[in-house]
Amino acid sequence: MPRPRPTAVIAEWFGVDDDFERVPADPRAAYRRDVWLGLTLTVLAVAGMELSRSAGYFYDDTRPAWLLYVLSAAGALPLVARRRYPLLVLALVYSHFLLVGLTVPAVPMTQVLQVVYFMTLYTAVAWARDRRAMIIVVAASLAAMFGWLFWQTAISSALQHYAENEGLLDDPPGAIAALDAMIAQTWLTNVAYFFGAIALGQVTWHAARRRAQLTAQAATIERQATELGRRAVVTERLRIARELHDVVAHHVSVIGIQAAAARRLLAKGGDAAPDAQGPLATIETASRDAVEQMRGLVGTLRDIGADDGGTADGGDRSPEPGVADIERLAGADGGLDVTYTLVAEPTGAEAAVPGPVGLSLFRTAQEALANVRKHSTARAASVTVRVDRRPVDDDARFRGGYAEVEVIDEGRARPGSSGSGLGLVGIRERVATHHGVAEIGPRVTGGYRVRVRLPLPVEGS
Known part of the structure; x- marks a missing residue:
């Protein structure tokens, strides 16, 4: 040279x-x-x-x-x-x-x-x-x-x-x-x-x-970190929108089918049939329009996600996981000994947890356990699911009770393994969607806690 x-x-x-x-x-x-x-x-x-x-x-x-x-x-x-x-x-x-x-x-x-x-x-x-x-x-x-x-x-x-x-x-x-x-x-x-x-x-x-x-x-x-955070939030919102679409679209479709059947039955006879056909036809039309509009909106969001580097495919159309699937998630072999506990009041209350709430709890547990495996020295963790239909007196959001998932480990942060924090951003986005509360951070006695509590609808509402 x-x-x-x-x-x-x-x-x-x-x-x-x-x-x-x-x-x-x-x-x-x-x-x-x-x-x-x-x-x-x-x-x-x-x-x-x-x-x-x-x-x-x-x-x-x-x-x-x-x-x-x-x-x-x-x-x-x-x-x-x-x-x-x-x-x-x-x-x-x-x-x-x-x-x-x-x-x-x-x-x-x-x-x-x-x-x-x-x-x-x-x-x-x-x-x-x-x-x-x-x-x-x-x-x-x-x-x-x-x-x-x-x-x-x-x-x-x-x-x-x-x-x-x-x-x-x-x-x-x-x-x-x-x-x-x-x-x-x-x-x-x-x-x-x-x-x-x-x-x-x-x-x-x-x-x-x-x-x-x-x-x-x-x-x-x-600037790049802000952009990555924005993209992570947009991606998570797209996924939440798709999941909400799947759940809501199912129930709205059932309403449309039932309304159409009622209209046909009433049309066969009875003095009240002519009066009932108008409202039932309106219900049928409105439900179908709502489903079509929601599908169009989510399709637009998916196209935006594809432009930003995401995918625009329809994804897996199998039923979304819920509270009942958290036990299976905890038992998955991933090099981590996970203890699963379910606390329900009354017994069997977990079966009535709405689909969107159960899905958010499942995703929270999934992300928390993944973080333990990647970023913690812990060899064991505990997953606790609590479903309580009793109202919480000091918080009006939980008048219908709450569903909660808590993931705790006793480890320390593994050197050189700090993540981007984007998964925690997604958890907080889900909690905000349901107007719940989240507690995420290190414990005073050591280890790390991720606890998410989401409100349940008031019974009979």
């Missing part, structure tokens, strides 16, 4: 071809903070200039004090827009650095302006949205800075005067000539200072890009 060219490595590190553009999370607040920062540094730059004058650094300078204050303020003031226009601010500040440094060299050397130069270069690298333009402007700024530094070391006699006054030229204390060592130290300090600002800015930019990528990935995962 050929090694990438150095220019390609540099371009990749600076994100030249990256689509990411770094902007503040709250631009208005960020730009407001930049204004206050720029104004604060401007005041500090003017104050620092006065301290330098008072300390005697401008003793031989004949320029008026106000000019020095203006030059100091002009170097710091552009930072009020440092993140709004990072490259423009960098160009202005380093142009100031070069022009003022060539005419009044002592001004750029004040401590506050040194901080300003570092912060401006760091901000340009960390916040520039056009990475190619950033490289060009930064390179030009470095050229201006090192050009000024070369000019100062070439023509300035300050270092030589210092070495002569200290006697370092006559008796050098180290292995390197004192003047050469001071020049090298000045260059090393500036290289570390300015390239450190570039490195820190680029590291900050990479960190911001990683955060943006993680945020985008989290949003995508959340």
Whole structure:
């Protein structure tokens, strides 16, 4: 594999071809903070200039004090827009650095302006949205800075005067000539200072890009999870609609058949026959229309399910399971020892549980046992079915009694086997359809409980 060219490595590190553009999370607040920062540094730059004058650094300078204050303020003031226009601010500040440094060299050397130069270069690298333009402007700024530094070391006699006054030229204390060592130290300090600002800015930019990528990935995962949940709910509703159709359609069809038979019998004779034919014919027509409309509606739902990745086939037309089939479900061999208990009050009340209620209890037990086998360390579980025709005084929903299924295990969650939770969504959808209550979650004493209680119709209603 050929090694990438150095220019390609540099371009990749600076994100030249990256689509990411770094902007503040709250631009208005960020730009407001930049204004206050720029104004604060401007005041500090003017104050620092006065301290330098008072300390005697401008003793031989004949320029008026106000000019020095203006030059100091002009170097710091552009930072009020440092993140709004990072490259423009960098160009202005380093142009100031070069022009003022060539005419009044002592001004750029004040401590506050040194901080300003570092912060401006760091901000340009960390916040520039056009990475190619950033490289060009930064390179030009470095050229201006090192050009000024070369000019100062070439023509300035300050270092030589210092070495002569200290006697370092006559008796050098180290292995390197004192003047050469001071020049090298000045260059090393500036290289570390300015390239450190570039490195820190680029590291900050990479960190911001990683955060943006993680945020985008989290949003995508959340969006996909929401879509999967929506699809699971739609699928479960389609199945519930089909099951309700099967049960209700059967009874409505019986009504239609009986009404038609009554109409025919009454039509054979009797004084009341003419009066009875009209209502009975209406019952027959309405029941048949209801069945046809329900079949059309469920067919439409099945077609929608097929478009979403489901199936539109008619499915198994065998009778749906009910309460009586839960015992068979508990006895199925699946690597789990299941204890089944039936509690009925009065005895035999389970036989009168309506089909839709029994089907929902069966599906709940089926899903709960499947979850125990897949996601729990339990080797045993208990399934308890309770059917009680006595009204529950503190809940009006259960005036006709209730039918309940409870699945309990003593295990712990198996590591790395967490499911999507879509099966529990289906259980809650069924409970909501029947206006019942559900208790799903870990037990205080250990293990897990799934308990669903559904209301029974009031007897005689």
